Amino acid sequence: MELAVNENLRLTSSWGLCTEAQVSSFEVDLAFDLPQAYRAFLLEQNGGIAEPPCKFSFAREGSQQIEALERFYGIATQTWTDLEVAFHSFHRVERRMPDYLLPIAKTEFGDQICLLLNNKTFGWIVFWDHEKEVDFSDPQAAREPLRNCSLLAKSFQDF
Numbered sequence: 001m002e003l004a005v006n007e008n009l010r011l012t013s014s015w016g017l018c019t020e021a022q023v024s025s026f027e028v029d030l031a032f033d034l035p036q037a038y039r040a041f042l043l044e045q046n047g048g049i050a051e052p053p054c055k056f057s058f059a060r061e062g063s064q065q066i067e068a069l070e071r072f073y074g075i076a077t078q079t080w081t082d083l084e085v086a087f088h089s090f091h092r093v094e095r096r097m098p099d100y101l102l103p104i105a106k107t108e109f110g111d112q113i114c115l116l117l118n119n120k121t122f123g124w125i126v127f128w129d130h131e132k133e134v135d136f137s138d139p140q141a142a143r144e145p146l147r148n149c150s151l152l153a154k155s156f157q158d159f
Contacts, residue, residue, distance in 0.1 A: 020043065
């Protein structure tokens with residue numbers, strides 16, 4: 001199966017369809033509602049592998065960075081592609097992200113594309129740099145929970 005998400009991104013594999021009940025259950029576990037456009041993407045496509053990896057650029061620390069999106073996570077999929085597993089790993093097991101930051105996709109080198117779910121920036125998409133992670137056990141560092149993130153778009157549609 002191939003889905004053209006836009007002219008630059010084609011998902012050639014999906015993880016099988018997910019249901020409204022699965023998405024709703026995930027939102028309860030997450031304790032946040034998902035933006036409508038991302039929710040619709042999950043129900044229509046449920047993630048998938050970008051073939052070839054989709055290159056994108058963004059501003060970071062005064063220069064242009066180029067990365068490649070490898071895959072979108074889905075619901076009720078294999079462990080390495082599952083949205084719920086990614087959420088639990090990054091938040092509850094390892095405490096690597098603030099609760100309102102949801103990893104929705106992975107880049108070629110292990111960085112994450114995330115969805116902000118807090119009120120002020122609800123639905124924004126950010127690049128989460130794993131090499132510059134925030135140490136949440138350090139109270140000073142925890143004051144800037146998004147310092148390793150760069151804005152990619154202000155909505156899932158724009159991304």
